[in-house]
Amino acid sequence: MESSNCSGLERHRLRDGAHQSHKGWGPTGVLGPLPASLLPSGQLAIIEYLEETRPTPRLLPQDPKKRASVRMISDLIAGGIQPLQNLSILKQVGEEIQLTWAQNAITSGFNALEQILQSTAGIYCVGDEVTMADLCLVPQVANAERFKVDLTLYPTISSISKRLLVLEAFQVSHPCRQPDTPTELRA
DSSP states (O other): OOHHHHHTOOOOBOTTSOBOOOTTEEEEETTEEEEGGGSOSSHHHHHHHHHHHOOSSOSSOSSHHHHHHHHHHHHIIIIIIGGGGOHHHHHHHOGGGHHHHHHHHHHHHHHHHHHHHHHHBSSSSSBTSOOHHHHHHHHHHHHHHHTTOOGGGOHHHHHHHHHHTTSHHHHHHOGGGSTTSOGGGOO
């Protein structure tokens, strides 16, 4: 997820994909490095931290029902789909079945996500404003493409992702454009 690009924070990465930080310090922001003790450790918690400390752009809608939908979708992606393709999991699964494992995990999650988005989507995942859910969606769609999932089965997911990729923040933060992306996965 690339919340830092939407919140105006600079973001640095290490070769292995981890965010660069010095001992006791988190990401570098417009005011300099942020103390790690001020930052939560989970991806969604970091986005919520940014939402609470940097009020624009809003990543959670003001409407409580829409806010709950954003959190539900974000949790489904970040907690239910994405972790099953982490390198540490894929190494345990074994190289011979990694592709099938990842495809099954993504397909199972996308089947549920497609149904949810059919009732919540406007231009984006929840209505017509970019939210935390959209920050979660784009990298997961990139992962689905990487693992050769047939995205034609998910027209709502695909159309939202395409609309998001028109936005500069999503273009520059796309996984295939990161400095630590393997050459064969670069755009």
